[in-house]
Amino acid sequence: MSTSSLLEQEVTRSLHDVAQQLRVDSVRCSATASSGHPTSALSAADLMAVLLARHLRYDFTNPDAPGNDHLIFSKGHAAPLYYAMLRAVGAISDDELLTYRTARSRLEGHPTPRLPWVDVATGSLGQGLPIGVGLAMAGKHLDRLPYRVWVLCGDGELAEGSMWEAAEQAQHSRLGNLTAIVDVNRLGQRGPTRHGWDTAAYAARFRAFGWHAQEIDGHDIAAVDHALSVAAAHADAPSVILARTRKGKGVTAVENMENAHGKPVPGPGQAIRELGGVRDIRVRVAPPPACPVPAHLTAAPPAPRRPVPVRPASTRPAPPRLLTPVPPAPRASQSGNTEAEAARRRPPAYEPGTMESTRTGFGQALAALGSWRRDIVVLDSEVSDSTRTAYFAQAHPDRFFEYYIAEQQMIAAAVGMQVRGWTPFAATYAAFLTRAYDFIRMAAVSRANIRLVGSHSGVWTGADGPSQMALEDIAALRAVHGSTVLVPCDANQAAGLTATMADLRGISYLRTCGGETPVIYRPGERFAAGGSRVLRSAPGDQVTLVAAGVTVHEALAAADLLADDGISARVIDAYSVKPIDAATLRAAARETGRVVTAEDHWPEGGLGDAVLSALAADDRPLPVVKKLAVRSMPGSATPDEQLQMSGIDMASIATAAAQLVGH
């Protein structure tokens, strides 16, 4: 036997020992927790041992090193394995390992960025790979750095359509820097998966989608090592390694058995002995190549991403840093024509009294902002002409990304890109953001900073009918932890809020409309999250009308109608539905004693509920509040007919207010 093959045998033996340590530690921490997913960890231990010791390039002492690879556990329930890896590299202590799943531990049931080495939260299956696609796109098209993205996937989660959105996007973007490692352990939660160990079925699908696919025995250390080398070398297309494994591998009591999912292994002492006992091997991970910090991070450094506090001090986003009034002077090197460049950077301005859509105000402001905020990237799903991100696409094609009709992949990519410090805006019809609601929910768990923009909100969308109308978007987006929900009513306000959003943390959402509304605000006016505008106010106001978006104009017209009847109405533009300007609303409620809210949204969870909640938090008896909202299923009609038929037009608002006043 040659020296080299002896050496190889030695390496293989060491890697097997590392894998056994990962198994033992997975068993130990779940046993201590009396819960968790050790069997899903055991199947993938060989895959991860080889990756960690031989292929990953990562500095665990500096998780923000720009050249670090990214490793995502798309099968987030295999968290014990990830935590065992952290112990093996010395990132966490053995004591911390054993805090898995306990109160206040960073080692949650599924990984979250409370750990500085975790990019994104997983645990809702089918999300890690699409987010990995976003990271790989950032590496290839934005950062232009040689880091690789490795995603450990479960076989069961290949049933999620989002995985195939990712497969399609990855081949389209030729993501040679992306490798999916699928732990084909044949068993889901309640029994066998659809394809069992038929890795050929998966390989055929991935190959049809343009991927490089390898089928291997996931417990054959040498085969795993070879496959990872081949995948890393395959530069022209994304790679998938389909690894046949046995769930619970190495522990006779659970290996390849049903009904062993999501619970500690029985008899952990015996299992640990069977696995060779507790080890303390320290794995040395290859450092990343030295890379410069990308320009977008040095030019406009975002607030430090790490460490993330265990609990945010407040669910309200930090006060926004507002758009600086005069954009910084362009560097001569960037543009030979500084005058033209200055013009590009100038935020759009709409003349009060003219008509313009909020979507155009957003789109033009975003394009201008992108001219000096080089960290802004924009994502759309095949409707950039409607959402008006087309302005940005035209001005900054290198930072615009088309996701075709795949909203889940679009949001996932935004989450992936913000991991690298980019500032993503993702846009589609507001109604179709519902397609990605689970991704938005999880983005909040990931502590991600992403900006969502939805056009064509409400019945005011008109003739297209209810399939195209967002009528639940405010409810859905309010119910996202730490979110900001902004609803502009004119183009200047939309432009101002776009600038505000660029500096918000967490999940923010801008709700725009397709049709044109009167411009009522001055160009350049600033609108903070948490603010409002009192548009009409007089001593002795008898009722307060609260509106947002298109209903602001109806409320203003209603105030005119009421004035004709001798009723003095205050009008508040509650453009920030979350956080809502509670102080202004409470003052108005106290002073006028009666409130009418009007919204182009279902009655549940929207502006009206937000107003009620703000008033209730006053800890004193509430005024009379009348909520106007869309209460019947709309069909097709003109925008104005829709408002009227839904009872949220000027006449309906005036009638409701007059009734409250007792006229």
Place this chain on the structure above:
Amino acid sequence: MSTSSLLEQEVTRSLHDVAQQLRVDSVRCSATASSGHPTSALSAADLMAVLLARHLRYDFTNPDAPGNDHLIFSKGHAAPLYYAMLRAVGAISDDELLTYRTARSRLEGHPTPRLPWVDVATGSLGQGLPIGVGLAMAGKHLDRLPYRVWVLCGDGELAEGSMWEAAEQAQHSRLGNLTAIVDVNRLGQRGPTRHGWDTAAYAARFRAFGWHAQEIDGHDIAAVDHALSVAAAHADAPSVILARTRKGKGVTAVENMENAHGKPVPGPGQAIRELGGVRDIRVRVAPPPACPVPAHLTAAPPAPRRPVPVRPASTRPAPPRLLTPVPPAPRASQSGNTEAEAARRRPPAYEPGTMESTRTGFGQALAALGSWRRDIVVLDSEVSDSTRTAYFAQAHPDRFFEYYIAEQQMIAAAVGMQVRGWTPFAATYAAFLTRAYDFIRMAAVSRANIRLVGSHSGVWTGADGPSQMALEDIAALRAVHGSTVLVPCDANQAAGLTATMADLRGISYLRTCGGETPVIYRPGERFAAGGSRVLRSAPGDQVTLVAAGVTVHEALAAADLLADDGISARVIDAYSVKPIDAATLRAAARETGRVVTAEDHWPEGGLGDAVLSALAADDRPLPVVKKLAVRSMPGSATPDEQLQMSGIDMASIATAAAQLVGH
């Protein structure tokens, strides 16, 4: 030339004339509406002309005929083509055709079941095929009738992951009765699709997913006819026809041009002339085979599905028909052992004072209900052991359907099955229903009757961490038109609500928990939608505690703590969060003057907002209301620690109430 080929030429000419009529009518109705999607109709006109005249089996005078084929326009924006087809078969008049997209017309911008021939609403792309899979599964596995399901798809929507969930499920169920016809017109809304006219790329993907695929010229009448025949004859696997077409086909001004999406063709007069002018060909469609009405429809006839009123008279569901106290006697033919059968039909009963989970109450009740309600079908996405639909799966394997980890396909299949009069319950972790939120939203537009069940709601889920905890589900499901949201707090209540749900119309949702709670209600007690239970009440109550689900038990304990401090608290179990029992809440608010709500949910859009909204609708000043809810991102912890850390446990409730009372 032989007689037969002359005849074929004649047939082809006639079919071409039909197609041109469909084109002309698509142009006419969009021109009249001054909006709409004629170009997306023109590309598919030949495909639909041949289908209608030569392959569809459908009685347009009787859309409920059990043998009718089903035709779904997954590319719902091609609605003008569908409406032109309805005119061609005489189902609608020319006058009605020209009402397209106008107020009160049944011909909305995208098809909805306001038209009796439309099974489901489309317009959110990527949903028609998954719903078609549900219909085809009903045909093959439930109705066992020979109808075929034809789905017209766009090429752009193949980017949606849900289409590949459908592809996977269709091959798994060997749906030879399903044909997808893809109109590959190369152009999306804002420009070229990812694969353009590369039908081979799509064919490779479908074949890898186990489908029979044909690539044809979609304007070659004979090729279309042949392909449809082959597809219909292919009995072992689903079929896809990938038809290369030209968007705007036949109208020079728009044919194969960008920027012609979603707008009427310019110069409609010239376009109509170019297409050969207005025609009045009446197409005779082959009748369906005579089929018996399926037993599940005769045994327990649901309320008539058609016609659907333009606007529901009320957003509240009809009063439920309650579970009959004694299930009907089993027919001897169904069971040799009537005693055993009676036992199977008996709803579960849990002894007050014992501990049981609401998910088990639901699961066991559903299994019992399924023994005499033969119309009930159950769908799960790989977590039946957790949701407890496993009880039903064991008792009624022929009516249980496993969708693996594909929540969008699961909901779509439920929508498809209810089209055929089945009564579907679809279950997964409550958090993962967010994955299918767009499908749930659209199900409401479809006027579908489906029942959703989500387990593991709230922080009380415990150690698994936030990815597995539904904390936005009540907000999301309340904001669905006409929905019912039910939150049981004990196993008997869960069982009772399960029976209630079986008779509800619209979208209903049951929120269950993983852990065990004390049984506080009697076995067999009935719980109507819109009801509540006052669990503690005394003259002189100083504060009302409103809770649902796990917080009911915390509120009861809080009332005990308060009583120790001399404070008398009323406790209301608001198990029906929507519709909520406004009368009981208002009475309590008036009598006690102070309300504390406690929910295991984010503060937005949940129980607290529902209570505030109900109290506000009283049109009188509101009492002081204090909302307790989950306000910080949870991590892992025990269920009880979670309640305490989130401030919704008994101590937090008691403290809040005492503060309101002024102690």
